[in-house]
Amino acid sequence: GDSVTQMEGPVTLSEEAFLTINCTYTATGYPSLFWYVQYPGEGLQLLLKATKADDKGSNKGFEATYRKETTSFHLEKGSVQVSDSAVYFCALSDQPGSNYKLTFGKGTLLTVNP
Protein backbone atom coordinates (compact mmCIF):
# COMPACT_ATOMS: atom_id res chain seq x y z
CA GLY A 1 0.00 0.00 0.00
CA ASP A 2 0.86 3.66 -0.12
CA SER A 3 3.15 5.08 2.54
CA VAL A 4 5.07 8.24 3.37
CA THR A 5 8.24 8.36 5.45
CA GLN A 6 9.50 11.62 6.92
CA MET A 7 12.62 12.37 8.86
CA GLU A 8 11.94 12.20 12.56
CA GLY A 9 12.05 15.35 14.57
CA PRO A 10 12.16 17.45 16.41
CA VAL A 11 14.28 19.78 14.33
CA THR A 12 15.63 22.87 16.08
CA LEU A 13 17.25 25.67 14.10
CA SER A 14 18.36 29.23 14.61
CA GLU A 15 16.71 32.01 12.67
CA GLU A 16 18.06 32.38 9.10
CA ALA A 17 19.37 28.81 9.02
CA PHE A 18 18.78 26.49 6.05
CA LEU A 19 16.03 23.91 6.43
CA THR A 20 15.66 20.48 4.88
CA ILE A 21 12.99 17.99 5.89
CA ASN A 22 13.31 14.70 4.05
CA CYS A 23 10.30 12.84 2.68
CA THR A 24 10.18 9.63 0.65
CA TYR A 25 7.15 7.76 -0.54
CA THR A 26 5.86 4.43 -1.79
CA ALA A 27 2.91 4.37 -4.16
CA THR A 28 1.49 2.04 -6.77
CA GLY A 29 0.49 4.71 -9.27
CA TYR A 30 1.55 8.24 -10.11
CA PRO A 31 0.73 10.22 -6.99
CA SER A 32 0.33 13.88 -6.33
CA LEU A 33 2.57 15.05 -3.48
CA PHE A 34 1.90 17.63 -0.80
CA TRP A 35 3.41 19.39 2.15
CA TYR A 36 0.99 20.50 4.83
CA VAL A 37 1.85 22.69 7.82
CA GLN A 38 0.16 22.72 11.23
CA TYR A 39 0.71 25.74 13.46
CA PRO A 40 0.12 25.33 17.20
CA GLY A 41 -3.56 24.89 18.03
CA GLU A 42 -4.68 24.92 14.40
CA GLY A 43 -5.67 22.51 11.66
CA LEU A 44 -3.43 21.54 8.78
CA GLN A 45 -2.94 23.95 5.89
CA LEU A 46 -1.65 23.14 2.45
CA LEU A 47 1.84 24.61 2.05
CA LEU A 48 2.73 23.43 -1.45
CA LYS A 49 2.05 20.67 -3.93
CA ALA A 50 3.38 18.93 -7.05
CA THR A 51 1.33 16.78 -9.36
CA LYS A 52 3.90 15.17 -11.65
CA ALA A 53 7.54 14.21 -11.84
CA ASP A 54 10.07 17.10 -11.85
CA ASP A 55 7.41 19.61 -10.79
CA LYS A 56 8.59 22.07 -8.14
CA GLY A 57 6.07 23.30 -5.61
CA SER A 58 6.81 26.55 -3.83
CA ASN A 59 5.15 28.86 -1.34
CA LYS A 60 6.27 31.33 1.36
CA GLY A 61 9.94 30.64 0.58
CA PHE A 62 9.52 26.88 0.89
CA GLU A 63 10.26 24.58 -2.05
CA ALA A 64 10.01 20.88 -2.83
CA THR A 65 10.74 19.02 -6.06
CA TYR A 66 8.94 15.83 -7.10
CA ARG A 67 11.72 13.29 -7.77
CA LYS A 68 10.26 10.14 -9.28
CA GLU A 69 13.63 8.42 -9.65
CA THR A 70 14.33 8.66 -5.92
CA THR A 71 10.65 8.70 -4.84
CA SER A 72 11.32 11.79 -2.79
CA PHE A 73 9.76 15.19 -2.09
CA HIS A 74 12.13 16.95 0.31
CA LEU A 75 11.06 20.29 1.79
CA GLU A 76 13.62 23.13 1.80
CA LYS A 77 13.80 26.74 2.85
CA GLY A 78 16.85 28.92 2.56
CA SER A 79 16.33 31.08 5.63
CA VAL A 80 13.84 30.09 8.31
CA GLN A 81 12.03 32.48 10.62
CA VAL A 82 10.65 32.07 14.11
CA SER A 83 7.16 32.17 12.57
CA ASP A 84 7.97 28.95 10.64
CA SER A 85 7.87 26.96 13.88
CA ALA A 86 5.21 24.32 13.27
CA VAL A 87 4.68 20.65 12.43
CA TYR A 88 5.22 19.75 8.77
CA PHE A 89 3.47 16.79 7.12
CA CYS A 90 4.38 15.20 3.83
CA ALA A 91 1.44 13.52 2.07
CA LEU A 92 0.51 11.80 -1.15
CA SER A 93 -2.67 11.14 -3.06
CA ASP A 94 -2.48 8.17 -5.34
CA GLN A 95 -4.49 8.12 -8.58
CA PRO A 96 -5.59 11.74 -8.33
CA GLY A 97 -9.04 12.28 -9.71
CA SER A 98 -10.24 8.85 -8.69
CA ASN A 99 -9.04 8.35 -5.14
CA TYR A 100 -9.40 11.26 -2.81
CA LYS A 101 -7.68 9.80 0.20
CA LEU A 102 -4.46 11.38 1.42
CA THR A 103 -1.72 9.31 3.02
CA PHE A 104 0.23 11.37 5.56
CA GLY A 105 3.66 10.97 7.09
CA LYS A 106 3.98 11.19 10.86
CA GLY A 107 4.96 14.84 10.85
CA THR A 108 8.17 16.69 11.73
CA LEU A 109 8.18 19.31 14.47
CA LEU A 110 10.29 22.36 13.58
CA THR A 111 11.30 24.89 16.21
CA VAL A 112 13.11 28.04 15.12
CA ASN A 113 14.86 30.05 17.82
CA PRO A 114 15.60 33.77 17.53
Place this chain on the structure above:
Amino acid sequence: DAGVIQSPRHEVTEMGQEVTLRCKPISGHDYLFWYRQTMMRGLELLIYFNNNVPIDDSGMPEDRFSAKMPNASFSTLKIQPSEPRDSAVYFCASSPGGGNYNEQFFGPGTRLTVL
Protein backbone atom coordinates in the same frame (compact mmCIF):
# COMPACT_ATOMS: atom_id res chain seq x y z
CA ASP B 1 -15.34 32.71 2.39
CA ALA B 2 -15.60 30.75 5.62
CA GLY B 3 -13.40 27.72 6.01
CA VAL B 4 -14.33 24.39 7.52
CA ILE B 5 -16.16 24.95 10.80
CA GLN B 6 -16.00 22.49 13.67
CA SER B 7 -17.75 22.48 17.02
CA PRO B 8 -17.12 22.29 19.83
CA ARG B 9 -13.45 23.30 19.87
CA HIS B 10 -12.91 21.57 23.19
CA GLU B 11 -14.90 18.78 24.84
CA VAL B 12 -14.29 17.20 28.21
CA THR B 13 -16.47 14.27 29.15
CA GLU B 14 -16.51 11.26 31.41
CA MET B 15 -16.01 7.70 30.33
CA GLY B 16 -19.24 6.11 29.13
CA GLN B 17 -20.83 9.32 27.94
CA GLU B 18 -21.92 9.97 24.38
CA VAL B 19 -19.91 12.55 22.45
CA THR B 20 -21.00 14.26 19.23
CA LEU B 21 -18.59 16.28 17.11
CA ARG B 22 -19.90 18.53 14.37
CA CYS B 23 -18.53 19.78 11.07
CA LYS B 24 -19.67 22.22 8.40
CA PRO B 25 -17.62 21.81 5.21
CA ILE B 26 -16.78 24.55 2.74
CA SER B 27 -19.76 25.24 0.52
CA GLY B 28 -19.53 23.44 -2.81
CA HIS B 29 -17.06 20.82 -1.64
CA ASP B 30 -18.12 17.29 -2.54
CA TYR B 31 -15.80 15.39 -0.19
CA LEU B 32 -15.70 15.38 3.59
CA PHE B 33 -13.11 13.62 5.74
CA TRP B 34 -12.86 12.86 9.47
CA TYR B 35 -9.38 12.40 10.97
CA ARG B 36 -8.06 11.66 14.44
CA GLN B 37 -4.68 12.93 15.63
CA THR B 38 -2.75 11.56 18.60
CA MET B 39 0.89 11.68 19.61
CA MET B 40 1.22 7.92 19.41
CA ARG B 41 -0.52 7.24 16.10
CA GLY B 42 -0.21 10.53 14.26
CA LEU B 43 -2.95 11.54 11.83
CA GLU B 44 -5.44 8.77 10.99
CA LEU B 45 -8.25 8.91 8.44
CA LEU B 46 -11.42 7.59 10.06
CA ILE B 47 -14.01 7.93 7.28
CA TYR B 48 -14.78 9.99 4.21
CA PHE B 49 -17.91 10.93 2.30
CA ASN B 50 -18.58 11.84 -1.31
CA ASN B 51 -21.80 13.75 -1.97
CA ASN B 52 -23.03 12.81 1.51
CA VAL B 53 -22.45 9.07 0.96
CA PRO B 54 -19.87 7.23 3.08
CA ILE B 55 -17.19 5.86 0.74
CA ASP B 56 -14.59 4.36 3.04
CA ASP B 57 -15.03 3.78 6.76
CA SER B 58 -12.20 1.30 7.16
CA GLY B 59 -10.43 3.64 9.56
CA MET B 60 -13.26 3.77 12.08
CA PRO B 61 -11.75 2.08 15.12
CA GLU B 62 -14.79 0.14 16.31
CA ASP B 63 -18.55 0.09 16.54
CA ARG B 64 -18.55 2.78 19.18
CA PHE B 65 -17.76 5.26 16.42
CA SER B 66 -20.32 6.36 13.86
CA ALA B 67 -20.47 9.19 11.34
CA LYS B 68 -23.31 10.70 9.37
CA MET B 69 -23.72 13.34 6.71
CA PRO B 70 -27.43 14.14 6.41
CA ASN B 71 -26.84 16.95 3.92
CA ALA B 72 -24.08 18.71 2.03
CA SER B 73 -23.45 21.25 4.76
CA PHE B 74 -23.31 19.15 7.91
CA SER B 75 -21.65 16.05 9.29
CA THR B 76 -21.38 14.48 12.72
CA LEU B 77 -18.98 12.03 14.32
CA LYS B 78 -20.43 10.26 17.33
CA ILE B 79 -18.69 8.17 19.97
CA GLN B 80 -20.94 6.09 22.21
CA PRO B 81 -19.84 5.11 24.78
CA SER B 82 -16.65 7.14 25.02
CA GLU B 83 -13.46 5.75 26.57
CA PRO B 84 -10.27 7.48 27.80
CA ARG B 85 -8.33 6.09 24.82
CA ASP B 86 -10.58 8.14 22.53
CA SER B 87 -8.90 11.30 23.81
CA ALA B 88 -7.43 13.02 20.75
CA VAL B 89 -7.86 15.95 18.40
CA TYR B 90 -10.48 15.22 15.76
CA PHE B 91 -10.25 17.09 12.46
CA CYS B 92 -12.78 17.50 9.73
CA ALA B 93 -11.59 18.36 6.22
CA SER B 94 -13.34 19.00 2.93
CA SER B 95 -12.24 18.86 -0.68
CA PRO B 96 -13.78 20.09 -3.91
CA GLY B 97 -12.70 16.96 -5.80
CA GLY B 98 -12.03 17.06 -9.52
CA GLY B 99 -8.90 18.39 -11.16
CA ASN B 100 -5.60 16.56 -11.05
CA TYR B 101 -4.83 16.87 -7.39
CA ASN B 102 -6.79 16.42 -4.23
CA GLU B 103 -6.24 19.33 -1.85
CA GLN B 104 -8.03 19.07 1.44
CA PHE B 105 -9.02 22.01 3.63
CA PHE B 106 -8.92 21.32 7.35
CA GLY B 107 -10.99 22.71 10.17
CA PRO B 108 -9.42 23.87 13.46
CA GLY B 109 -10.17 20.56 15.18
CA THR B 110 -12.02 19.45 18.29
CA ARG B 111 -9.84 18.51 21.26
CA LEU B 112 -11.61 15.67 23.08
CA THR B 113 -10.67 14.62 26.58
CA VAL B 114 -12.37 11.58 28.07
CA LEU B 115 -11.79 11.23 31.82
